[in-house]
Amino acid sequence: MKVLPLQPADHASPEALQAFLAQCQAAAQRDGRERLVSIGITVDALDPLAVLEAIYEPGHPHFYAEHPSNATAIAGAEIAAHFTAEGADRFAQLQRWTDDLFDRTIAVGPVDAPFGGPHVFVAAAFGDQAEAGEPFPSLTAFVPRWQVARAGAVTTAVANVPVAPDADLAALSERVWRAHARFGAFSIAGADAAAPREPRHWTRCESTDYRSAVSAAVERINAGEFQKIVLARALDLQADTALHPLQVLDSLRQRFPDCFAFSVANGKGQSFIGASPERLGRVSQGVLEADVLAGTIRRGRGAMDDAAAGASLMASEKDRHEHQVVLDSVKRRLETLGLAVEHATEPVLRKLANVQHLHTPVRARLPEGVRLLDAVAQLHPTPAVGGSPREAAVAAIRDLEGFPRGLYAGAIGWMNAKGGGEFLVGIRSALVEGDRARLYSGAGIVAGSEPDKEFAETELKAQALLNALQPPQ
Numbered sequence: 145m146k147v148l149p150l151q152p153a154d155h156a157s158p159e160a161l162q163a164f165l166a167q168c169q170a171a172a173q174r175d176g177r178e179r180l181v182s183i184g185i186t187v188d189a190l191d192p193l194a195v196l197e198a199i200y201e202p203g204h205p206h207f208y209a210e211h212p213s214n215a216t217a218i219a220g221a222e223i224a225a226h227f228t229a230e231g232a233d234r235f236a237q238l239q240r241w242t243d244d245l246f247d248r249t250i251a252v253g254p255v256d257a258p259f260g261g262p263h264v265f266v267a268a269a270f271g272d273q274a275e276a277g278e279p280f281p282s283l284t285a286f287v288p289r290w291q292v293a294r295a296g297a298v299t300t301a302v303a304n305v306p307v308a309p310d311a312d313l314a315a316l317s318e319r320v321w322r323a324h325a326r327f328g329a330f331s332i333a334g335a336d337a338a339a340p341r342e343p344r345h346w347t348r349c350e351s352t353d354y355r356s357a358v359s360a361a362v363e364r365i366n367a368g369e370f371q372k373i374v375l376a377r378a379l380d381l382q383a384d385t386a387l388h389p390l391q392v393l394d395s396l397r398q399r400f401p402d403c404f405a406f407s408v409a410n411g412k413g414q415s416f417i418g419a420s421p422e423r424l425g426r427v428s429q430g431v432l433e434a435d436v437l438a439g440t441i442r443r444g445r446g447a448m449d450d451a452a453a454g455a456s457l458m459a460s461e462k463d464r465h466e467h468q469v470v471l472d473s474v475k476r477r478l479e480t481l482g483l484a485v486e487h488a489t490e491p492v493l494r495k496l497a498n499v500q501h502l503h504t505p506v507r508a509r510l511p512e513g514v515r516l517l518d519a520v521a522q523l524h525p526t527p528a529v530g531g532s533p534r535e536a537a538v539a540a541i542r543d544l545e546g547f548p549r550g551l552y553a554g555a556i557g558w559m560n561a562k563g564g565g566e567f568l569v570g571i572r573s574a575l576v577e578g579d580r581a582r583l584y585s586g587a588g589i590v591a592g593s594e595p596d597k598e599f600a601e602t603e604l605k606a607q608a609l610l611n612a613l614q615p616p617q
């Protein structure tokens with residue numbers, strides 16, 4: 145990426161902007177390759193989710209990811225550059241596309257501020273081939289036309305615009321000018337805060353029998369086909385009023401401040417949203433961090449009961465085994481890339497509003513030439529959502545579960561031009577469209593797993609989403 149030492153705010157006139165775009169167009173004309181021009185500014189503090197909700201259009205693709213406890217949030221919508229891929233090498237294809245794109249990107253503004261420059265947003269489904277009729281391809285990536293992000297006290301707004309050798313510069317500069325004017329002084333009206341919010345009613349339908357699937361999986365584990373498999377349920381809800389995916393997301397982020405709240409919209413009315421506790425991988429300044437999260441128990445009724453539940457999870461041989469399978473696989477896969485993985489010897493308890501998990505954070509410095517997407521391609525799907533051995537378990541999931549996973553348990557994240565980025569695992573999630581939602585909820589199955597207990601665990605996980613689908617009272 146070429147970064148020009150211009151501060152858009154210092155040359156703030158439509159004429160100056162058009163003159164700058166003309167320079168970018170001259171570069172595009174010299175080699176016949178379109179440029180992506182990324183113009184960032186620092187703006188007054190904004191809540192990116194409020195901005196996204198204020199300008200939400202079901203017909204516009206968007207991406208949103210927030211970690212409330214870390215005070216980071218990034219939103220982007222509409223498309224400046226777009227890519228889709230299928231197949232086992234989809235992350236490698238994405239790497240090539242991203243390299244080429246950033247190679248012909250010209251950026252100005254606070255690119256070194258957190259979330260300052262252009263970002264590529266990625267939604268990779270659980271599987272590498274989408275089934276017919278699925279709302280998202282196996283991998284979608286895009287650079288948005290506009291992006292608003294917050295990191296601590298700093299809010300940035302970025303307008304991205306493709307400049308072709310024959311682009312109409314007046315129209316482009318007008319569009320960027322309007323976007324900056326809008327985000328530079330964004331005003332959010334009070335919406336319908338006073339409107340009565342009746343509880344929603346819905347019909348609930350589940351077309352498969354989870355307990356039977358668990359029993360069948362345990363038999364296959366006992367027969368030696370695989371050691372661990374993660375099986376999910378899909379709960380279909382039809383509400384009596386339309387659901388607003390970003391309002392549901394607002395409830396989720398408030399209830400789960402320590403999780404990644406996310407929304408990916410395909411621009412055709414379907415949004416995949418959730419609050420995931422699991423980071424697949426984050427790279428900042430050449431260091432990779434990932435979460436090993438597996439093994440679950442309920443929260444207690446009162447501090448004593450909660451501590452007792454946590455202690456029994458820590459002591460549960462079945463859950464420790466389930467956790468160890470994930471840790472071993474994550475280490476093995478990262479070691480094939482030459483990473484020296486560091487982690488504590490014992491997991492810790494990670495307490496969320498509805499459940500507690502066994503958690504082992506891992507970190508490693510990336511060797512020269514190894515990048516975030518290499519790690520993502522190795523790690524996804526970890527046995528926290530797939531199974532072990534990976535191939536045998538993943539091959540059995542579709543058949544045992546009885547529905548396509550789509551983005552559930554997929555890899556969702558963002559990347560910048562400096563090699564940094566972050567991917568979360570798309571669990572604790574739902575596909576929302578109009579007045580319908582499909583909720584996904586899974587659990588790891590190992591030898592000795594009991595169908596009723598696994599069912600109860602998926603109920604607990606799904607309940608958080610069910611609560612968030614109700615309007616705030």
Ligand SMILES: C=C(O[C@H]1C=CC=C(C(=O)O)[C@@H]1O)C(=O)O
Pocket residue numbers: 374376422437438439440501527528529571572584585586587588589605
């Ligand atoms: C697959 C899910 O959770 C995974 C992540 C953490 C703990 C899990 C467990 O204990 O089974 C699952 O492996 C899900 O929530 O749908």
